[in-house]
């Protein structure tokens with residue numbers, strides 16, 4: 001019934017409203033990307049502004065990651081309790097306060113407080129953006145729409161490079177300083193207030209997720225929301241699908257995530273969350289200039305090449321957005337991971353090349369760009385998309401929160417260990433370690449990750465429930481593909 005419904009809605013009422021709502025909600029991704037990217041440039045100047053021990057320096061850099069772990073931990077439950085839309089509004093406000101605090105911080109302690117507050121908002125944003133978009137989308141375009149959030153993450157990272165560039169020196173900084181005579185790094189960090197404000201104001205006009213409304217028994221409100229994008233027939237069908245799913249849950253206490261039928265979905269989410277980070281993406285995003293400088297590129301060439309890497313990340317994520325609902329999640333993930341493995345092996349090998357002038361640098365740069373390209377069509381968007389699809393409605397926010405905590409904790413772990421790892425194992429050893437972990441991710445995906453293309457969220461949930469009843473657990477949940485519905 002639900003796939004019949006998805007076919008109808010593909011040809012049914014206009015999706016314009018959904019596109020607008022998804023694009024605005026994707027500003028969550030922009031904030032997430034901007035804020036994780038901006039510190040690399042700002043930090044160079046913060047170092048000159050305050051006297052800091054190396055421990056305090058690392059807290060300034062990683063404070064946002066610590067905050068994000070906390071934000072994801074709290075945000076999951078909040079999303080289920082107060083609703084997706086309200087959490088986005090709270091997140092935008094927290095983001096604004098964090099960015100403002102950093103911009104005006106008179107001492108390094110207050111700067112750290114601002115970083116952590118900002119991180120909490122990043123933690124909220126990283127999970128609630130995909131969650132909200134997933135729940136307002138019709139099944140046949142859900143993959144592309146949720147991936148818009150990841151596209152915004154990559155745009156946010158790129159924008160942060162440009163903002164860093166603009167406020168590092170030169171005419172833009174001079175102009176800004178004519179208005180308010182603050183140092184460049186204050187402008188860089190304060191710039192986050194702009195998208196936070198836009199997101200907050202825009203969300204005031206956006207509706208709550210219809211699925212959350214039904215789950216809370218506010219069905220007529222849910223009908224109003226769906227009426228903006230679906231025909232009368234489609235609305236009744238969709239509401240009854242959601243209600244049926246919610247009814248099945250009424251007799252189970254889902255507050256406990258350790259129940260056995262949820263296990264396959266938790267294993268998939270937690271596994272992908274960890275693999276998304278331990279395969280090394282942020283060593284490139286955060287340390288690309290350092291890696292490139294060590295291969296013989298000069299200062300400004302390294303920064304320029306880093307911008308190139310950011311552009312590749314955006315462009316290939318656009319490709320992923322276009323392919324997500326056609327190729328499906330599994331093929332993109334498997335292709336992406338295969339490419340990441342090969343390019344990491346190549347990157348490690350580049351550092352073993354004899355020091356021919358320039359060659360090492362160019363081989364490393366090509367490998368880095370291809371590695372990011374493969375991440376961008378697979379593990380980047382597919383992880384955030386899948387975790388917004390595979391959890392039962394009643395605990396969706398909470399489960400996404402748990403999985404997102406794992407993602408940020410793994411991110412922190414890699415950020416804190418990368419430089420030490422290079423000291424101990426050398427660059428080849430470090431990148432080959434990430435290659436080994438990519439192979440593990442490939443095996444994990446191949447055997448456990450389900451295909452969700454074209455299926456309604458209710459359909460995915462009942463497959464998970466049935467697979468537990470049928471006793472085949474992970475296998476049935478994992479092996480069911482969109483073609484089963486046709």
Ligand code: BGC
Pocket residue numbers: 036150153154157276281282285313379380381384411
């Ligand atoms: C990851 C981030 C990463 C970004 C790069 C996201 O999906 O969660 O950790 O920095 O992709 O594009």
